[in-house]
Amino acid sequence: MEQFKFLRLITGLMLSTLLVTGAFAQFDDTSTGSTTETTEETTSSTPSYTPTPSYTSSYGSTTEKSAPRTAVYNAVMQNNAAADFTTADYMLRPHLIGEKQYVSASALAPTVLGTNGSAYFALQAANMAWFGGYDVTAGTNQRVQLGVAMGELFGAGILYEFNRAYTKDAAENKAYTTAVGDAYGVFGSFALGSRMSIYANLNRVTAPVAATKTEPAGAGATDVEVSSATTNITAGFALDADEELSHAVLAQVAISLGGAEDDVSPKTIDQGATTMALTVGYGIPMILKEEYAVYAGANAGYTYVKNDNDIANTENTWSNILVSPNINFRKKIGKGFEAQLGASLALINYTSNPIDLGTTDTEATALNTSLFPNLGLGLRWVTGTFAIEGQVNPTVITNGPDFISGAGSASAAPVPMLTSLGITAGF
Numbered sequence: 001m002e003q004f005k006f007l008r009l010i011t012g013l014m015l016s017t018l019l020v021t022g023a024f025a026q027f028d029d030t031s032t033g034s035t036t037e038t039t040e041e042t043t044s045s046t047p048s049y050t051p052t053p054s055y056t057s058s059y060g061s062t063t064e065k066s067a068p069r070t071a072v073y074n075a076v077m078q079n080n081a082a083a084d085f086t087t088a089d090y091m092l093r094p095h096l097i098g099e100k101q102y103v104s105a106s107a108l109a110p111t112v113l114g115t116n117g118s119a120y121f122a123l124q125a126a127n128m129a130w131f132g133g134y135d136v137t138a139g140t141n142q143r144v145q146l147g148v149a150m151g152e153l154f155g156a157g158i159l160y161e162f163n164r165a166y167t168k169d170a171a172e173n174k175a176y177t178t179a180v181g182d183a184y185g186v187f188g189s190f191a192l193g194s195r196m197s198i199y200a201n202l203n204r205v206t207a208p209v210a211a212t213k214t215e216p217a218g219a220g221a222t223d224v225e226v227s228s229a230t231t232n233i234t235a236g237f238a239l240d241a242d243e244e245l246s247h248a249v250l251a252q253v254a255i256s257l258g259g260a261e262d263d264v265s266p267k268t269i270d271q272g273a274t275t276m277a278l279t280v281g282y283g284i285p286m287i288l289k290e291e292y293a294v295y296a297g298a299n300a301g302y303t304y305v306k307n308d309n310d311i312a313n314t315e316n317t318w319s320n321i322l323v324s325p326n327i328n329f330r331k332k333i334g335k336g337f338e339a340q341l342g343a344s345l346a347l348i349n350y351t352s353n354p355i356d357l358g359t360t361d362t363e364a365t366a367l368n369t370s371l372f373p374n375l376g377l378g379l380r381w382v383t384g385t386f387a388i389e390g391q392v393n394p395t396v397i398t399n400g401p402d403f404i405s406g407a408g409s410a411s412a413a414p415v416p417m418l419t420s421l422g423i424t425a426g427f
Helices: 002-025 071-076 087-092 394-399
Strands: 102-108 117-125 128-137 141-150 154-161 164-168 174-178 183-191 196-205 211-215 224-239 248-262 270-288 292-309 314-334 337-344 348-356 361-368 374-383 386-392 418-426
Touching (some): 087 128, 128 154, 141 183, 374 394, 386 394
Antiparallel strands (some): 117 128, 128 141, 154 183, 224 248, 314 337, 348 361
């Protein structure tokens, strides 16, 4: 199908990424001084601060038995590239695990593993870090990731999700079904020096529709098969901030090529889906101290989506350009508590959506600038090597809590006080 013409583009992009990262590696400064132990783990693209009078590196000790942060922190800090690493970042770039050991869980309120959630772990054995994770998306996709990391140099793993069924009735009629979301793949990351790294993820998912095969019994019966698959390729480059006023960059390209068709004549299913997304995040620690930190930066991205249906003779193309600066702040407030505040603006948000309906065409475009910030307010509590953190529901902030009904706002329907919750423990 038409979307497979992009395979050459994928190969070119991946080769270009390796060439660019190799050129950048020549400028990597590995003389940032010796690292010392930290009291906190680090995030979304940058290691955390080292609480010493003379700050040297945000990586700190990889053997510190502290509780790492979760993806809740990423959301509050607007995915700033310079903010502290989280367990979600360790799954994206597993070489960052180093010698850490931890367990963590995070999800949307009110449950720890509800309709959207994750649980991660990392254990040390045989001089390697053995890590894994479990993700639930929209209550249906349930993906497992398992891997191993060696020092702070290399980490890799496999991912899978099984969602298949087979039936055979008394008359010997057989049916095979692979539901949407069934997947398998590989991922990994590699350090290019003390601050730079590359990472990649390659997986195959059953999409955009379920894959089925029926084998009816009886003379003259004909098998019918619907094939459906999407290949996802992600490659990224990261430059981590290692001190106050240093720079952090996270650049990523993700391409998905998929489609579905049946083997009957004439066909009743023949559709394709193509997605390409290029994102770049920049961050800088404006202030990086033991008691508080300020991160500034911006995220920019371009997304292209094309869905075509040869049976209906339709084509839907959607593209978006987004530029969003952000500013973020965190501060210890005593008794083990830390307050977090993040804000971002959609400075440029352009969307184009032409649709070819076969006999008629439609088109819609929009260019917006949002002057209303996207706010994130978080709270984290640490005791020893255990931590719990959450993001306050914006509705509670704007409408105020309803302590009698527990609704969390003045609306009739109950609103949770927290939109997300995370729990971690280091050991």
